Amino acid sequence: MYDHPDKKRRLLLQGMAASAMLAGSGMSATEGAEETTPLKRQESVVLEGTEFHLTIDRTIVNVSGRDIMATTVNGMLPGPTLKCREGDTVTIRVTNNLPVSSSIHWHGIILPFQMDGVPDISFKGIAPGETFTYRFPVRQSGTFWYHSHTGFQEQSGVHGTLVIVPKDEDPVVSDRDYVVSLFDWSDEKPETIYRKLKLHSDYYNFNQRTAGDFISEMRAEGFWDALQHRAMWNRMRMSDRDLSDVTGYTYTYLLNGFTNAEDWHALFETGEKIRLRFVNQSAMTIFDVRIPGLKMTVVAADGNPVKPVEVDEFRIAVAETYDVIVAPEERAYCIFAQSIERSGYAAATLAPKAKMHAARPAMDPPQPLTMDDMGMGGMTGEGGTDTGAMKCGGGMQMPKEEKRSWPITPLPMRRGIGTTMKAANPRYRLDDPGVGLRENGRRVLTYADLRNYYSTADAPPPDREIVLHLTGNMERYMWSINGIRYADAAPLTFHYGERLRITFVNDTMMIHPMHLHGMWSDLETGDEAGLVRKHTVLVQPGSKISYRVTVDAEGAWAYHCHMLYHMPGMFRKVEVVL
Amino acid sequence: MRAVPYAAALLLAASLFAEMNDDPLRATLLADRLETASGKWSRWERLVWDVSAYAGYDLDKAYLYSEGSEEPGESESQNELLYSRALAPFWDIQIGAEADTADGKSVGWGVVALQGVVPYYFETRLRLMVNDQAVALNAEAEYEMLLRQRLVLTPRIELQAYSSDVEELGAGAGLSSIETGLRLRYEFIREFAPYIGVAYAGTIGNTRKYTPRDEVMAVVGIRFWF
Numbered sequence: 001m002y003d004h005p006d007k008k009r010r011l012l013l014q015g016m017a018a019s020a021m022l023a024g025s026g027m028s029a030t031e032g033a034e035e036t037t038p039l040k041r042q043e044s045v046v047l048e049g050t051e052f053h054l055t056i057d058r059t060i061v062n063v064s065g066r067d068i069m070a071t072t073v074n075g076m077l078p079g080p081t082l083k084c085r086e087g088d089t090v091t092i093r094v095t096n097n098l099p100v101s102s103s104i105h106w107h108g109i110i111l112p113f114q115m116d117g118v119p120d121i122s123f124k125g126i127a128p129g130e131t132f133t134y135r136f137p138v139r140q141s142g143t144f145w146y147h148s149h150t151g152f153q154e155q156s157g158v159h160g161t162l163v164i165v166p167k168d169e170d171p172v173v174s175d176r177d178y179v180v181s182l183f184d185w186s187d188e189k190p191e192t193i194y195r196k197l198k199l200h201s202d203y204y205n206f207n208q209r210t211a212g213d214f215i216s217e218m219r220a221e222g223f224w225d226a227l228q229h230r231a232m233w234n235r236m237r238m239s240d241r242d243l244s245d246v247t248g249y250t251y252t253y254l255l256n257g258f259t260n261a262e263d264w265h266a267l268f269e270t271g272e273k274i275r276l277r278f279v280n281q282s283a284m285t286i287f288d289v290r291i292p293g294l295k296m297t298v299v300a301a302d303g304n305p306v307k308p309v310e311v312d313e314f315r316i317a318v319a320e321t322y323d324v325i326v327a328p329e330e331r332a333y334c335i336f337a338q339s340i341e342r343s344g345y346a347a348a349t350l351a352p353k354a355k356m357h358a359a360r361p362a363m364d365p366p367q368p369l370t371m372d373d374m375g376m377g378g379m380t381g382e383g384g385t386d387t388g389a390m391k392c393g394g395g396m397q398m399p400k401e402e403k404r405s406w407p408i409t410p411l412p413m414r415r416g417i418g419t420t421m422k423a424a425n426p427r428y429r430l431d432d433p434g435v436g437l438r439e440n441g442r443r444v445l446t447y448a449d450l451r452n453y454y455s456t457a458d459a460p461p462p463d464r465e466i467v468l469h470l471t472g473n474m475e476r477y478m479w480s481i482n483g484i485r486y487a488d489a490a491p492l493t494f495h496y497g498e499r500l501r502i503t504f505v506n507d508t509m510m511i512h513p514m515h516l517h518g519m520w521s522d523l524e525t526g527d528e529a530g531l532v533r534k535h536t537v538l539v540q541p542g543s544k545i546s547y548r549v550t551v552d553a554e555g556a557w558a559y560h561c562h563m564l565y566h567m568p569g570m571f572r573k574v575e576v577v578l
Numbered sequence: 579m580r581a582v583p584y585a586a587a588l589l590l591a592a593s594l595f596a597e598m599n600d601d602p603l604r605a606t607l608l609a610d611r612l613e614t615a616s617g618k619w620s621r622w623e624r625l626v627w628d629v630s631a632y633a634g635y636d637l638d639k640a641y642l643y644s645e646g647s648e649e650p651g652e653s654e655s656q657n658e659l660l661y662s663r664a665l666a667p668f669w670d671i672q673i674g675a676e677a678d679t680a681d682g683k684s685v686g687w688g689v690v691a692l693q694g695v696v697p698y699y700f701e702t703r704l705r706l707m708v709n710d711q712a713v714a715l716n717a718e719a720e721y722e723m724l725l726r727q728r729l730v731l732t733p734r735i736e737l738q739a740y741s742s743d744v745e746e747l748g749a750g751a752g753l754s755s756i757e758t759g760l761r762l763r764y765e766f767i768r769e770f771a772p773y774i775g776v777a778y779a780g781t782i783g784n785t786r787k788y789t790p791r792d793e794v795m796a797v798v799g800i801r802f803w804f
Contacts, residue, residue: 199604475695485600486600
């Protein structure tokens with residue numbers, strides 16, 4: 001059984017300097033490559049330097065009271081936090097001790113494609129017993145992460161945080177620095193979860209509409225409107241309660257690898273400014289994060305500095321990172337990350353002393369999806385069903401489309417068995433905080449609030465545009481892009497040196513965090529001087545969103561939805577050609 | 579026969595290790611109804627089953643259906659083996675063979691069926707059976723109404739019709755039988771839900787000269803799948 005050492009000793013990033021010397025080779029828990037006897041879970045540590053040795057192992061972890069076999073990095077869950085410096089060239093040796101092939105992908109890192117770590121695209125994967133050496137110059141700074149890109153290994157534990165210290169002065173000033181990683185652990189095998197979703201896509205949803213809901217809606221909306229509302233969703237054979245495919249029914253939400261009962265503590269001294277580096281390393285969970293009683297100043301998104309925005313709450317999709325600065329008073333606070341469908345949360349404590357605890361807030365009730373999330377907002381014939389949760393109309397922020405003078409490259413599109421929905425009127429919804437966060441009385445971060453810290457006024461305009469539809473059939477649990485699943489899709493061709501505009505139209509009712517490898521996604525926020533650099537862009541259901549990509553990286557790259565169980569179908573290979 | 583599930587499990591395991599496979603082979607069995615019924619002629623002596631199993635992929639599946647009842651002095655069943663192909667987002671077309679039995683006699687059919695979810699979430703199946711004697715039609719519809727998250731009320735109706743008499747099955751030309759029921763189940767876990775309910779089984783028209791039946795029954799059963 002996994003025993004819990006003194007909690008204070010397990011604080012991540014607490015003694016960064018102390019653990020700095022642990023870097024380098026020889027620190028792996030298993031040396032024999034043939035050895036696949038499971039390890040016991042180790043405490044997560046910080047490794048610092050230019051050389052790292054990671055091992056991918058089978059490890060016994062105990063999250064819920066049962067010993068379960070996980071796949072881990074250096075026997076840790078999450079894997080060690082790697083800390084390196086911009087300008088350095090890092091060497092990372094990764095030994096695969098699993099009986100199956102594995103890989104590590106450096107998420108959001110700009111590097112030669114051979115080092116990107118995606119099997120069958122950038123390399124052949126790391127065979128059992130083999131060691132692969134990643135070596136690349138670090139050309140950026142900020143908060144990033146890494147994970148396996150093989151099968152569903154990410155869900156069973158192969159992931160960790162990557163912190164890159166800037167070469168020059170950090171625009172973000174803080175007295176103390178903590179990583180806050182969020183993860184959805186399940187005792188079920190990921191293959192089992194995927195099978196259940198294929199058999200019954202609503203298997204994990206215990207927040208479906210019931211007859212009781214209809215009675216309360218009838219009281220609120222009147223019999224006729226309630227009936228029409230309900231009839232409309234049922235007619236479409238869709239559920240407005242379809243917020244998340246996998247929920248707290250099987251997930252235990254972890255913060256830096258700790259359960260809520262273990263209650264990880266981030267300690268501070270009064271008067272300090274604390275930098276919290278939030279990284280969503282989940283397989284399938286979108287979190288809404290707040291620290292009740294404390295304002296958070298968002299200073300970086302996906303590793304890149306943004307103009308500071310003060311908020312009460314932000315949504316962090318799978319694979320996104322947000323750095324926030326907080327200035328707590330002398331008291332304990334709860335760091336509270338509730339899952340989008342409100343079936344559970346990850347929580348920790350921010351306090352001056354390890355013995356202090358803060359009251360944990362109650363989870364917000366889940367909100368149903370609206371007509372806007374169906375891409376039918378603003379249309380006639382809604383039957384008075386707009387539940388009116390979101391502000392829309394004139395105030396809607398959107399990119400200046402009227403200036404468009406670039407050609408759209410047509411792409412193959414298939415509307416068949418794999419597509420059940422088409423957003424009839426998809427709109428830019430940058431200032432919509434999204435389902436569950438609308439009109440909750442708190443100041444919630446939206447993409448419309450984000451501005452690049454550095455001016456992008458000189459960025460070149462796009463040469464051409466491509467439009468990608470995110471498509472799926474929730475009944476059969478099939479996911480695709482443009483109605484074509486990855487297995488049947490031709491690669492996307494990008495031309496080296498061009499500036500692309502990519503528009504996503506989400507023809508599903510779920511959020512898809514879209515991640516382009518190897519190149520930045522410069523999000524159009526409506527301000528040409530403030531395009532936000534991201535590696536993962538959350539695409540709201542029934543909406544559209546656009547970003548620019550400077551094609552400055554040769555080779556073959558992956559482009560996909562980062563929801564792990566959407567990824568096998570909702571995926572494209574990108575080929576950058578000269 | 580014991581090799582079949584073993585081989586299926588091996589195939590399943592192999593496909594799951596494949597990288598980025600969005601459509602792994604899967605196999606499942608659903609006992610939608612497995613119940614005992616008590617009516618005016620029998621006291622918990624009637625056993626009813628309605629089981630389906632498939633192995634396959636998103637679009638292509640091999641299906642096995644078996645539905646029937648047994649009570650002292652009377653038994654009947656309908657057993658199908660079909661290839662199922664997705665036709666539309668919510669619809670599958672199925673083609674195969676069926677063996678029906680009644681009190682020890684059996685009749686074979688060729689089958690074409692349409693299975694899917696119609697708007698408003700009714701799960702339906704329409705099946706056309708053909709042999710050199712007759713053409714038969716079977717239609718069933720089921721609806722799952724959630725009273726609570728785990729408490730599900732399921733109305734169900736099934737109709738059967740024949741183009742001409744099929745004596746072996748005790749069926750007469752025209753609309754032959756109607757079965758309808760209302761079952762209330764509790765899902766302890768998704769895979770296991772006991773239920774109680776009421777059911778009606780009756781024969782109609784020409785069929786009554788072979789098998790007169792008109793019975794309201796209380797039912798107790800379990801629904802499970804794996």
